[in-house]
Amino acid sequence: MSQGLRLSRRSGVLAAGALLLLCGLFAMGRPWATSDNDRYRGALRHLRVASGDLELDVLRERLGLRTLHGVDAEDFAALRARADALRRFPSFLSDMDRRTMNAALDLFVSALDERAALLERARAADARGEKAEADAALQALLEGTASARADRVINTYLELYERTQGRNERSRIVFFIVSLALVAYVLVVMVRLSSATAELATLNADLERRVEERTRALSAANDELRASEARKAAILEASPDGILPLDGGEGPPRFTAFVRDITERKEVERMKNEFISTVSHELRTPLTSIRGSLGLLEGGVMGELPPRAVDLVRIARTNTERLIRLINDSLDLEKMEAGRLELKVATLECAELVEATFAGVKGVADGAGVALHAEVAGTPRVSGDRDRLVQVLTNLVSNAVKFSPRGAEVTVRVAEDASGRVRFSVADPGPGLSPEQRARLFGRFQQLDSSDTRSKGGTGLGLALSQAIVEQHGSRISVESEEGRGSTFSFTLEAVKPALAAAPPYVPEDASRYDVLVTTADAELAALLRGLLSHEGYRVLSATNLAEAARHLDAALPDALVVDMQLPDGQALDWVRRLREQPRTHELPVLALSGRADHAEGVPHWVDWMPRPLEESRLLESLRYATRQPGQARVLVVDDDAGTRRTLCAQLERLGVHVFEAADGESAVELARETTPDLIVLDVGLPRLDGFEVVDILRQGRGRATPLIVFTGRDLTRMDERQLTLGITRHFTKSRASEEELVASVRDLLSGLLARKAHPS
Numbered sequence: 001m002s003q004g005l006r007l008s009r010r011s012g013v014l015a016a017g018a019l020l021l022l023c024g025l026f027a028m029g030r031p032w033a034t035s036d037n038d039r040y041r042g043a044l045r046h047l048r049v050a051s052g053d054l055e056l057d058v059l060r061e062r063l064g065l066r067t068l069h070g071v072d073a074e075d076f077a078a079l080r081a082r083a084d085a086l087r088r089f090p091s092f093l094s095d096m097d098r099r100t101m102n103a104a105l106d107l108f109v110s111a112l113d114e115r116a117a118l119l120e121r122a123r124a125a126d127a128r129g130e131k132a133e134a135d136a137a138l139q140a141l142l143e144g145t146a147s148a149r150a151d152r153v154i155n156t157y158l159e160l161y162e163r164t165q166g167r168n169e170r171s172r173i174v175f176f177i178v179s180l181a182l183v184a185y186v187l188v189v190m191v192r193l194s195s196a197t198a199e200l201a202t203l204n205a206d207l208e209r210r211v212e213e214r215t216r217a218l219s220a221a222n223d224e225l226r227a228s229e230a231r232k233a234a235i236l237e238a239s240p241d242g243i244l245p246l247d248g249g250e251g252p253p254r255f256t257a258f259v260r261d262i263t264e265r266k267e268v269e270r271m272k273n274e275f276i277s278t279v280s281h282e283l284r285t286p287l288t289s290i291r292g293s294l295g296l297l298e299g300g301v302m303g304e305l306p307p308r309a310v311d312l313v314r315i316a317r318t319n320t321e322r323l324i325r326l327i328n329d330s331l332d333l334e335k336m337e338a339g340r341l342e343l344k345v346a347t348l349e350c351a352e353l354v355e356a357t358f359a360g361v362k363g364v365a366d367g368a369g370v371a372l373h374a375e376v377a378g379t380p381r382v383s384g385d386r387d388r389l390v391q392v393l394t395n396l397v398s399n400a401v402k403f404s405p406r407g408a409e410v411t412v413r414v415a416e417d418a419s420g421r422v423r424f425s426v427a428d429p430g431p432g433l434s435p436e437q438r439a440r441l442f443g444r445f446q447q448l449d450s451s452d453t454r455s456k457g458g459t460g461l462g463l464a465l466s467q468a469i470v471e472q473h474g475s476r477i478s479v480e481s482e483e484g485r486g487s488t489f490s491f492t493l494e495a496v497k498p499a500l501a502a503a504p505p506y507v508p509e510d511a512s513r514y515d516v517l518v519t520t521a522d523a524e525l526a527a528l529l530r531g532l533l534s535h536e537g538y539r540v541l542s543a544t545n546l547a548e549a550a551r552h553l554d555a556a557l558p559d560a561l562v563v564d565m566q567l568p569d570g571q572a573l574d575w576v577r578r579l580r581e582q583p584r585t586h587e588l589p590v591l592a593l594s595g596r597a598d599h600a601e602g603v604p605h606w607v608d609w610m611p612r613p614l615e616e617s618r619l620l621e622s623l624r625y626a627t628r629q630p631g632q633a634r635v636l637v638v639d640d641d642a643g644t645r646r647t648l649c650a651q652l653e654r655l656g657v658h659v660f661e662a663a664d665g666e667s668a669v670e671l672a673r674e675t676t677p678d679l680i681v682l683d684v685g686l687p688r689l690d691g692f693e694v695v696d697i698l699r700q701g702r703g704r705a706t707p708l709i710v711f712t713g714r715d716l717t718r719m720d721e722r723q724l725t726l727g728i729t730r731h732f733t734k735s736r737a738s739e740e741e742l743v744a745s746v747r748d749l750l751s752g753l754l755a756r757k758a759h760p761s
Helices: 002-027 035-063 073-085 095-128 131-143 146-238 263-282 284-299 307-338 350-368 386-402 435-439 452-456 462-472 523-535 546-555 572-581 616-627 642-653 665-675 691-699 718-723 739-750
Strands: 243-245 255-257 345-348 371-375 381-385 409-416 422-428 478-482 486-493 515-519 539-543 560-564 590-594 608-611 634-638 658-662 679-682 708-712 729-733
Touching (some): 035 073, 035 095, 035 146, 073 095, 095 131, 146 263, 146 284, 146 307, 284 307, 284 642, 345 350, 345 386, 350 371, 350 381, 350 386, 381 386, 381 486, 386 422, 386 462, 386 486, 515 523, 515 546, 523 539, 523 616, 539 546, 546 560, 546 572, 560 616, 572 590, 590 616, 608 616, 634 642, 642 739, 658 665, 665 679, 665 691, 679 691, 691 708, 691 718, 708 739, 729 739
Parallel strands (some): 371 409, 515 560, 560 590, 634 658, 634 679, 679 708
Antiparallel strands (some): 409 422, 422 486, 478 486
16 A cells, blocks of 8 residues: 555656646747748748839839830749749648638739730830830839739738737647646546555455454364364274174173264354355455456556556456455355255257357466367267356366466367267376376365465365366266376266257246237237247237227327238328327337338338348347337446445446446335336345345336346355346356456347437437
């Protein structure tokens, strides 16, 4: 924090120095005249003097002080040359100013030509002895002098020069104001950066305190568990069967039995489960908030950071990610041992699993200088949990990359083996493993040597967790390795036969938010629209003709009307025009379906005109705009942790949405009813009303089809996910989902609302 404060003071001093420098420049006044201006003004003065000299020579001839042939054509040619030389204007004149000067010079040259013609006429008359005509020509020559035109050229240039100087003066003032604003912005950013650094230090200190407390609690629980196990082992060692015979005499034998009291063990297990639950809530939420805050700082939300500050933020974020992975892996192992980890089994493409794995480890591979290669072609589909299998492959490929030399290649092969199962293999050209290393490879917190944790990174849980996941899929990870020859990790999955791979897509139940009346006589189109709109959460009402549609409108007004222009019982266009003339249906949004574009001419009241064949995405987007309130996209963020709310709001506001916040379930329900959000981001563990209760209440109103992102620190079961569903719903665990995944889901669920700011007309 002290370093951040020193950085802020240094930047503030620099910004203040820049401000003083700008003030000094402003006080220096207007810039000096340029050499171009001096040169050009001198040339103008020479032109004016030469014009006056020529007129004096003509006047002398008029007075008889010189002969009539004292002024010749070369004098006029010299003046024209001077005028043409003046067309090489100074660089600071604009194109329009140059055209103005050219026009003034053209007038001067024109006047000069007229003077030359009059002089020639006077000479000709004098030669013929016609004194009166010669005097008249000379009189006309003297009345319209060329020097007056030269004065006009000079005045024109001076006006243009003053105008240019005025523009430069205004530009300089604007530049000064902008520079002043930039300096002020730098000062504000430095102050905010100092505040953010202090807040981050406080969060880190609080997190370290919590981790230390939870570690002490876990250590105490483990000590108590080991003591209990030691007591039980002593009893069992004395009596392996738990029953001891008392005597071997005649008569019925007598025995004594040991009854084990497991109350203490149950209490220890309860404490351990409670600790895991506490870790899930108490650590995941602040870690997610810290990771998001660091991501915003690194992304430039506080302005461009100095390189040293960027390095520190990146180091903090990397170690936060490492701590999150450690917590996730520990919790996953605990759940697997307790049998509480549910697999979401689906039919999967092998190529997609490998592509998702490579996408996740590409950055690590590029940094290590290791190439990734896949051999997947021709393999059947497999059955398994996609996210868990990608997690296994990511662990195996990451380890292969870490232990491969720079310039090497890690290969992932997928092929069907002789038993009909699909084998995944990850091979690397690394240093290989000894038999002793292979024996302890899949243990908890196991590293190949004591330096691996520091030099290679990792938690020591990745392979143990991967083995547990693969075992739940009915297989085991096997290792083939020789020291100095590299290693190959492989496992198999059940192949899915082609007949089983084509499962019908899941279509959610009708949980509509708005009523849409579809009017068409085309049965196929009606079926298509019903399936499409029902899947998106609308309640669909159907009519096959205009009369039936009118009865629907009389009974209850829908939220939107979809009309096929090709109806058999009349002109749908005229019918809709009549609806527009009635006060009750004047504001009803209408979407027109037609194969002819000319139907749209002269119809200004459509929400949208949909040509056939129908574009489903465009129809859904138009309906969404038709049924929502006008204005910015609205997102409701519900989380009881203030830090997480602030981080989420900052990320969403960068997308250009209007964000509402709620810290508890009751406030969330009230805001959802008042604002009609386009998307809800919801935590589950909320005070007053939890996430399940909030969803149940919203389902009973018009918010039942609102898109929902469940963003929680707890792991959800399948039943939980089914209960936490509104419209299109996506579920994320805070410590597992990255900022990129969350923002991408927000963009997708807002479905174009980010690009349009107003309700379409």
